[in-house]
Amino acid sequence: MPELPNDQALEKYRQAFQEEAREVLVELESALLELNENQNDQGLVGRVFRALHTIKGSGSMFGFDELAAFAHDLETAFDEVRAGRLNVTSGLLDVALMALDQIKAMLEETAGGPPADRVVSGEILVKLHALTGLSESSAAQEAAPAPQAPLGAAGALSTWKIHFCPGPDLLRNGANPMLLLGELKPLGELHVTASMAAIPRLEELDPERCYISWDMLLTTAAGRDAIRDVFIFVEDSCELSIEPDLAPREHAAEALPSTPQERRGGYGRRAYDSPDNASSIRVPAARLDQFVNLVGELVTVQARLGEVAARRDDAEVTAVSEEIERLTAALRENSMSIRMLPIRATFERFRRLVHDLARDLHKEVDLTIEGGDTELDKTVIDQLNDPLMHLIRNSMDHGIEPPADRIAAGKPATATLCLSAKHSGATVLIGVSDDGAGINAEAVRARAVEKGLMASDSQLTESEILSLILAPGFSTAQQVTDVSGRGVGMDVVRRNVEALRGTVEIASRPGAGTNVTLRLPLTMAIIDGLLVRIGPSYFVMPLATTLECIELTHQDVEKANGKHLADIRGELVPYIHLREYFNIHTERPEREQIMLTETEEGRYGFVVDQVLGDHQTVIKNLGRVYRHVQVISGATILGDGSVALILDPHRLAQEAIRATAE
DSSP states (O other), X not given: OOOOOOHHHHHHHHHHHHHHHHHHHHHHHHHHHHHXXXXXXXXXXXXXXXXXXXXXXXXXXXXXXXXXXXXXXXXXXXXXXXXXXXXXXXXXXXHHHHXXXXXXXXXXXXXXXXXXXXXHHHHHXXXXXXXXXXXXXXXXXXXXXXXXXOTTOSSSOEEEEEEEEEOTXXXXXXXXXXXXXXXXXXXXXXXXXEEOTTOOOGGXXXXXXXXXXXXXXXXXXXXXXXXXXXXXXXXXGEEEEEEEOOSOOSSGGGGSOOXXXXXHTTSOOOGGGSTTOOSXXXXXXXXXXXXXXXXXXXXXXXXXXXXXXXXXXXXXXXXXXXXXHHHHHHHHHHHHHHHEEETHHXXXXXXXXXXXXXXXXXXXXXXXXXXXXXXXXXXXXXXXXXXXXXXXHHIIIIISOOHHHHHHTTOOSSXXXXXXXXXXXXXXXXXXXXXXXXXXXXXXXXXXXXXXXXXXXXXXXXXXXXXXXXXXXXXXXXXXXXXXXXXXXXXXXXXXXXXXXXEEEEEEETTTEEEEEEEEESOSSEEEEEEEEETTEEEEEEGGGEEEXXXXXXXXXXXXXXXXXXXXXXXXXXXXXXXXXXXXXXXXXXXXXXXXXXXXXXXXXXXESEEEXXXXXXXXXXXXXXXXXXXXXXXXXXXXXXXXXXXXXXHHHHHHHHHHHO
């Protein structure tokens, strides 16, 4: 006889619930904040109700009874809104957001976090009941079956035929079918018929498997989605169909199938019998990182094999090397695509921050999102939270003016804060912009002189002056507030972005607003590059920024009269001689190569001795000692075991412009 589920197995399924519940809470928060802007939108009300219903039902199913009971009262309130018996108000939404925070705290407690404050739970429920006129006892009564006034009533009643047959793993996953059926009862009038036909002989019985299936008729005003939400956590491990009952019947029970064959008809295949029963799977991030690291090591070994094959005049070894190279490239592309995630979910999390800060600062702010579908490496996204939070807080506190000041300046009372993302070659540009008062460059300059960050007679461009904001401890705020003013925010932004091998750029127009751009690498693991040689040293240029390679001869250099300019089809393009830049003292070849790249400063060329060809580059960090070397974004190990530095064309161009200006 199989062993009964142990505590370890149950804990695994509880963790799966906790992870999914966190995602539902993100959706709930987003819906509540959107509802705050459009309080008559019934679609948003439905999103809020379904999220609460999912948290309550699945929480109860997995044994989180306290969390489920707390969510139930809030669910009841929004069901009253759906039924038209309660209006959406700012007060109700504020209490709902407070309850959301408390549900998060209770959820983290179940995951081993600090205990949630029960006093806060009680205070929230008191406020909720005062706003809605519902008491805890009445909420409990409404949770019971109410055939004459179904809880989901929000329009015409419909009857649905529901077939539910648990799969072989449903009980092992910690689910309780009876609790699921109990979740259907509050939706309306429910008639249930159980089928015992699949129960085997006693000696063949698996005690971890449910052999009973159910056919039900549910008369309710709730739609198909609301019914399906009851089964959301078990849908992939059961046979489920929800179809409208179109035939009018005098007795609801007449609609239920009476034979196993009839029950089978029209229901389709079991989910667990289908080869495509799950469109996605959940994998721990640590395991995914380990997988990508192993792929990176495989890329390095494949490069080594390629070098060995090139040295040997053996057609068979060469053929095997080329096949492994093809497979490694495909594996690399697939592994990297797995780690790429759209940034929209990260942006959406900040709606709550903007909402709360606007309330605390007595300002009116609309948050807009552009380019939310832009994909970025998960490891990069995970480290964006702190930089974006500090940028938003600074914008809300220092940049955006109070409504009265904006009206006096001829602006709308409501300010706009925009989070944006877009691809630019091998990088992603993350923008935080506002239409506020902008940055006073002279105030920044004066503060920098006061703090000894620059001499009073220094000649700096406006861009260079604004970049001083990123210095540790820098702040132009006249007083410290709960929001900002201590001078640590922008320093955190700079350090976190540089740790991601990125840069921070600030642009501002007085009276028109400020735009902060984070330039980040698309991925932190593997990139396509071009391997180049300068004397005995090897370097990698990112392929995504490289446009073409052009020959440079001694005659071309003489024609330019010593200036680092190349005539490329009638266009004069500046170039940087990397041999001179890195002080490599070996004899220059007769013919060199200019790598023409596209940077934010325009087109720039980089002169090397030889372009060796494409290279799948596994990025390795240089370590803390070399973090100040801005023009190098990392290193990679070549097939022969030597190290090649990965160049940052954008930083190199900036350094050249700065050196020329000086």
